[in-house]
Each structure stands twice: as C-alpha cells, then as structure tokens.
Amino acid sequence: MSHVMAEFLGTMILIILGGGVCANCTLAKSKGQNGGWLLITAGWAFAVGLPAYIFGGISGAHFNPAVTIGLAIAGKFPVGEIGGYIVAQMLGAIVGAAIVWLAYLPHWAETEDKAGKLGVFATAPAIRNLPANVLTEAIATFVLVFVILGMGTVKAADGIGTIIVTALIWGLGASLGGPTGYAMNPARDLGPRIAHAILPIAGKGDSDWSYSWVPVVGPIIGGIVAAILFKMVF
Known part of the structure; x- marks a missing residue:
C-alpha cells in the first residue's frame, strides 16, 4: 500500500468514527442522543488512535495537513510529498463525511437543529470571536504537533x-x-464542511x-510554531 493511499484511508476512518460520534450524540432519535462532551472527546480520541495504529507504519499516520507541514518544517518529512499527503487527507475526509451521512440517513430529516447537523461535519465556536478562535486552534494544534515531534525523541515499545x-x-x-470544538486539523474540518455543502442532507442550513x-489557518499556524520551537529545543 502506498503512503498516499494509507493517508486517504486513515483520514476516511478518522472522520467516519469522529463524525459518527458527533452524529450519534446530536441527531434526533439516535440511541446516543445527548451523550455529551465526554463521549464525543472519547470518540474522537479513538477515531485518531485506531487508524494511527493500522497505518502508522506505512505513512506515519499524519491524517492532518498541520502535522504534515509541521513535520516537514522540523525536517522529519520530505517537503516534496506534502502536496500528495494533503490531497489524500482532504479526499479521505470528504468521503468519510459522506459515509457518516449515509450511516445516519433517516435521522437528518428527524433533526430540526440546522447548526447541530453542521456540527456533525464541521466545528463552530462557542463564542464567535475570530481572532480568539484562531488563537485557540493554534494553541491546541501547537500542543498536538509538539508532542508528536517529541515522541520521536523517545524510544518506546511498539504500540505505545x-x-x-x-x-x-x-x-x-x-x-x-x-x-x-478543537478541529486542530484543516482536513478534518474543511473536508466534511465541503461534504455538508454538496450532500443532499435533509433540512440542512448553510x-x-x-x-x-479559522480551523484551517489556526492549526497551520500552531503546527508551524511547534515545529520551529521543536528545532530550537531539540
């Protein structure tokens, strides 16, 4: 399997599981409706971890343009492969979101909340303050990328x-x-948002x-800063 195909499949699975837990907790008449933030955060954690375990040895399991760019800046990934990885991540995210739509097909018409439907696909701020929202996404992605880079400096058993x-x-x-809503990943947000725009979702809003x-620029800034600081420290 090629690195690019692994990124496509891994990102697709990530969105199926991550978007799936949002749908389960949000959509009307779902068994998990009102499951709450703890269930959503757990679902997203496993959504990242499970495909990372499967594809980590093939592509490095980036599934995230901010991670790919950060690793390249830190000298841990070939610059010439950035474009292929990002295209694969975006396509995987769009396809994964479409699969979530199909999995919950009868529930969209039963759900009146247009913002809730969009929230299955893409993030939205609790308080709409765009500079602050960018800062939050940058900080969260900084931590994500810096820790991932730091993991490469420590010897650990397989699977750890x-x-x-x-x-x-x-x-x-x-x-x-x-x-x-911690996008921390341009593909994770933009890909499903595109899917939301083009899919015939019953009763959807804009x-x-x-x-x-915001969830594109903020994570990229955070990933770049993390890579620069990593190079300075290590």
Whole structure:
C-alpha cells in the first residue's frame, strides 16, 4: 500500500468514527442522543488512535495537513510529498463525511437543529470571536504537533506511541476543546464542511463559510510554531 493511499484511508476512518460520534450524540432519535462532551472527546480520541495504529507504519499516520507541514518544517518529512499527503487527507475526509451521512440517513430529516447537523461535519465556536478562535486552534494544534515531534525523541515499545496519541487527543478535547470544538486539523474540518455543502442532507442550513478559514489557518499556524520551537529545543 502506498503512503498516499494509507493517508486517504486513515483520514476516511478518522472522520467516519469522529463524525459518527458527533452524529450519534446530536441527531434526533439516535440511541446516543445527548451523550455529551465526554463521549464525543472519547470518540474522537479513538477515531485518531485506531487508524494511527493500522497505518502508522506505512505513512506515519499524519491524517492532518498541520502535522504534515509541521513535520516537514522540523525536517522529519520530505517537503516534496506534502502536496500528495494533503490531497489524500482532504479526499479521505470528504468521503468519510459522506459515509457518516449515509450511516445516519433517516435521522437528518428527524433533526430540526440546522447548526447541530453542521456540527456533525464541521466545528463552530462557542463564542464567535475570530481572532480568539484562531488563537485557540493554534494553541491546541501547537500542543498536538509538539508532542508528536517529541515522541520521536523517545524510544518506546511498539504500540505505545498510538496509546499516547489517543490519550493526547482525548486530553486536548477535554482541556482545550470547549472554545472552538478543537478541529486542530484543516482536513478534518474543511473536508466534511465541503461534504455538508454538496450532500443532499435533509433540512440542512448553510455551511458557515465565513468561519471555515479559522480551523484551517489556526492549526497551520500552531503546527508551524511547534515545529520551529521543536528545532530550537531539540
């Protein structure tokens, strides 16, 4: 399997599981409706950890343009492969979001909350303050990328890295997820937002394109700063 295919499949699974837990907790008449923030953060942690375990040895399990860019800046990834990885991540995210839509097909018409439907696909701020929202996304992604880079400096048994990444995503959601929904990943947000825009979702509202740049720019800034500081420290 090629590195690019692994990134596509891994990101697709990430969105199926991550978007799936949001749908389960949000959509009307779902068994998990009103499951709460703890369930969502746990679901997203496993959504990252499980495909990372499967594809980590093939592609490095980036599944995130901010991680790919950060690793390249830190000298841990070939610059010439950035474009292919990001395209694969975006396509995987769009396909994964479409699969979530299909999995919960009867529930969209039963759900009146348009913002809740969008929230299955993309993030939105608790308080809409775009500079503050960018800062939150940058801080959360900084921690994500810096820890991932730091893991490369420590020898660990097979599988330990995946456990650490799972715990990291869970911890970031619990600690820094409240203000913006912790996208921390341009593909994770933009890909499903595109899917929301193009899919015939029953009773959907707009895709909130005026906010869409925040979970793209913020994570990229955070990833770049993390890579620069990593090089300075290590």
